[in-house]
Amino acid sequence: MNYQTFQPHTDLASLVKCYWSLEVPAETDAQKQRILPDGCIEMIFILGDDIKRYTSETKFIIQPRAVVVGQITEPFIIEPTGYVQCFAARFYPYGFANFITTPVKDLANKETPICQLFEERSAKELEQNIIRAENNAKRIEIVEAFLSNKLHEQATIDHIVKTTVDTLLSTKGNTSIHSILKEDLSKRRQLERNFFKQVGLSPKQLGKVIRLQTALKMLLNQKTENLTRIAYESAYYDQAHFIKDFKEFTGINPKKFLDDENMALSAIFYTGD
Numbered sequence: 001m002n003y004q005t006f007q008p009h010t011d012l013a014s015l016v017k018c019y020w021s022l023e024v025p026a027e028t029d030a031q032k033q034r035i036l037p038d039g040c041i042e043m044i045f046i047l048g049d050d051i052k053r054y055t056s057e058t059k060f061i062i063q064p065r066a067v068v069v070g071q072i073t074e075p076f077i078i079e080p081t082g083y084v085q086c087f088a089a090r091f092y093p094y095g096f097a098n099f100i101t102t103p104v105k106d107l108a109n110k111e112t113p114i115c116q117l118f119e120e121r122s123a124k125e126l127e128q129n130i131i132r133a134e135n136n137a138k139r140i141e142i143v144e145a146f147l148s149n150k151l152h153e154q155a156t157i158d159h160i161v162k163t164t165v166d167t168l169l170s171t172k173g174n175t176s177i178h179s180i181l182k183e184d185l186s187k188r189r190q191l192e193r194n195f196f197k198q199v200g201l202s203p204k205q206l207g208k209v210i211r212l213q214t215a216l217k218m219l220l221n222q223k224t225e226n227l228t229r230i231a232y233e234s235a236y237y238d239q240a241h242f243i244k245d246f247k248e249f250t251g252i253n254p255k256k257f258l259d260d261e262n263m264a265l266s267a268i269f270y271t272g273d
Contacts, residue, residue, distance in 0.1 A: 070107025
């Protein structure tokens with residue numbers, strides 16, 4: 001696999017976490033891959049062969065060529081049909097809402113064609129320009145021009161939502177809304193309402209996803225099976241709490257994660273992020 005990430009222009013850096021590209025040679029015995037929640041929304045362009053996304057154990061859809069994948073709260077199961085080539089923009093949890101008028105909660109746990117979120121002609125033009133671009137540098141230039149134009153049409157980031165997300169990220173998900181708002185608890189209901197509108201998850205849900213990310217990266221980077229230490233350093237109450245959350249978001253026990261070939265793509269994303 002060839003997975004690369006690229007930083008956004010400073011004008012978009014508060015909203016776009018990174019751009020990424022992925023290339024995987026065609027394999028005759030390609031395995032299903034389990035893509036895990038990461039708290040981000042992504043705009044993905046499929047440049048290679050088709051990719052299946054399973055909606056049940058046996059049923060699947062062919063993913064559209066240009067989609068936005070909203071917040072996911074359970075694994076996505078995908079399977080390549082041949083050569084994989086993708087280019088994508090990964091947005092901070094509060095980022096993508098600034099470019100669309102559709103509520104981000106409506107994007108959850110599915111892929112939405114970009115032509116349903118933006119004016120159809122400009123969306124199709126964006127898709128074709130990305131497909132025809134000769135390299136990733138040109139693709140970044142194209143998508144940033146598109147996003148910059150859309151951003152000027154939308155409201156600015158809700159400050160209280162951004163502050164909450166930034167705090168959750170900096171504390172690896174281990175912060176309560178009570179401590180973020182401190183004395184101003186009258187804003188809690190407003191925060192939760194605006195947060196869900198702009199992020200697509202509740203603050204508590206996003207905190208759980210971020211904390212799981214921390215544990216996953218430790219598991220991948222250290223190749224350790226000391227689950228008690230990982231649970232402690234990731235701010236879980238105990239090992240049982242860690243295992244419960246891990247299985248909720250991944251569908252498997254953490255001890256099986258490293259050896260599961262269906263997790264290979266998620267492992268690349270997490271170690272490369």
